[in-house]
Amino acid sequence: MSQVRIDWKVLEDFTKKIFVEMGMRPEDAETEARVLVWANLRGIDSHGVLRVPQYLASVQKGGMNPDPDIQVLRETPAVIFVDGDHAFGPVVTTFTMERVMEKAGEVGIGWGLIRNTTHQGAMGYYALLAAEKGMAGIALVSNPPNMAPYGAKARGIHNSPIAISVPAKEHRPLVLDMATSVAAGGKVDLAVDKGVSIPEGWALDVEGNPTTDPEEAAILLPFGAYKGSNLAIMFACLSNIMAGNPLVAPTLAGQEVRPGTQNSVVAAVDIGTFSDLEMFKENVDDLVDGIKGLPKAEDFDEILMPGELEDRVHEERAEEGIPLPEGTVQNLREVAEKLGVEVPEGL
């Protein structure tokens, strides 16, 4: 399979220019590009620049709004409720996370609810923002259905991801970032771009039959059977229904939902309110070292921490460049051509 390697800064700059041409303010375009390329840097290619053509299509269909009027609907010392006006997810989510962290600094926790955001990229990004400020970060999101609830053979819930991050001392911050499906939808898209099949158990086709063809995959399957399914249902309640924007039931009832709409929760817990921050970080290091030192299961050489694999990829790709499969490159070139953005050398 053919691919190219591109410097992350070049890719970020190119991606930013594309977003500016889509109608975004330069600072918003920068945020958006940063979040996507961060995902690529960490090997989460399913949430990286491969999304750009989808975003352009969404803007053109009246889904994602490149020039949003973000509103704070309600605010207390501990919570904030924001309407994103269908902003690109990273724009409104970064805005909200910053406010949430301020609140956590004041009263120990900040809890942000975002209505009418659109695709936010990798949720781990926002959780990590908190960890980098000495806080625990939590982020989750729910969309219209793309996953079969346990026991169903049709779409009925979103494969809501959740991210949680905490700082460590010598180790990198821990960053859990997982979908409630067996595999994130973007991983299916990536298989399409790569022209490879997907494992059994990831998805059903539109008729509800199991498939390993990513082009046929229409319905994701929950991880851990009823456990992943039930987590996704509760996350839909905490985000969509809490925000008065239920998405799932209206879609199932055949009502029109603005394409790309999603609702999200971001939260930060201030560690210093409860414990000494340095002691916390040392204790996370000890936890990591303790677990990594355990006897290994058969076929395992090491035990990985949440985000550890991504940290290694990050280091390697920051140095060596980000590999993009030919399908993704071709799509990006087409977008650039449509928008009159020059394609950088090497892409």
Place this chain on the structure above:
Amino acid sequence: MSQVRIDWKVLEDFTKKIFVEMGMRPEDAETEARVLVWANLRGIDSHGVLRVPQYLASVQKGGMNPDPDIQVLRETPAVIFVDGDHAFGPVVTTFTMERVMEKAGEVGIGWGLIRNTTHQGAMGYYALLAAEKGMAGIALVSNPPNMAPYGAKARGIHNSPIAISVPAKEHRPLVLDMATSVAAGGKVDLAVDKGVSIPEGWALDVEGNPTTDPEEAAILLPFGAYKGSNLAIMFACLSNIMAGNPLVAPTLAGQEVRPGTQNSVVAAVDIGTFSDLEMFKENVDDLVDGIKGLPKAEDFDEILMPGELEDRVHEERAEEGIPLPEGTVQNLREVAEKLGVEVPEGL
């Protein structure tokens, strides 16, 4: 397998008397009995009165404290940090959840961190307390290790459960309550009491080899491979390490940890701060109806909501009595005899 059926009120009263004889204040004994029998009513027998002999043993070893001095260590308008002084879990957790719900009523969210609690029973109980007050409830807990992290064949993390509950209108509140292991540890204990084997994939023996003998089961296995494992690691950070009481790494390093110690987070999000509560409840009903109406997967007659199975058992057992296996009955009789508590008729 022989079993008896006992009226839940009789069982609760008997259990309360046992706890009073263990040295608990009557109101605390009542709380403790209520939480355990609630689990039995809902069919979560692994977290019900089968625990009573373990609790007595723990009190005698200096683990659980029947007469605790519960302290509020820190408090803001949004958070509370409580030291449970090794109280029986339901006593300190109910106390903290009440305070957390007051805060949520004021500022939209309340976040409670509990240090030095002991076994809390079924975590769904506390999440449901919030749902019954028009709030979303969240509860999680972490203990010393009893589960193999993904990639390990030894204990290295606790199979932390998480519970989330929200109210509905015509439907019962949704109550997710799940361990991050394939099966909760109490389910292994229950298999011992019932004299049955456990399914493959639940547990390893003390050497790290797979076992289906509940008497040999020493190490639980995470659900969803690395996903359940990583959730458990993050929950340990949010509870144990946040509370300055890390438990896991010290245990792995061979240090003494007071038996039965655990740390917990309970939180409530006030729905009315964000949305109209009645609309929220109607939207939860619509979500439930939408999902339950989906085409069923092969071998499924219906799609169950979080807590729905338990609601049905609750209704049946409230009417017909709680079935207890012979092993559990025998253990309860022995405890009653030791403490001089009269065994009620029918047990």
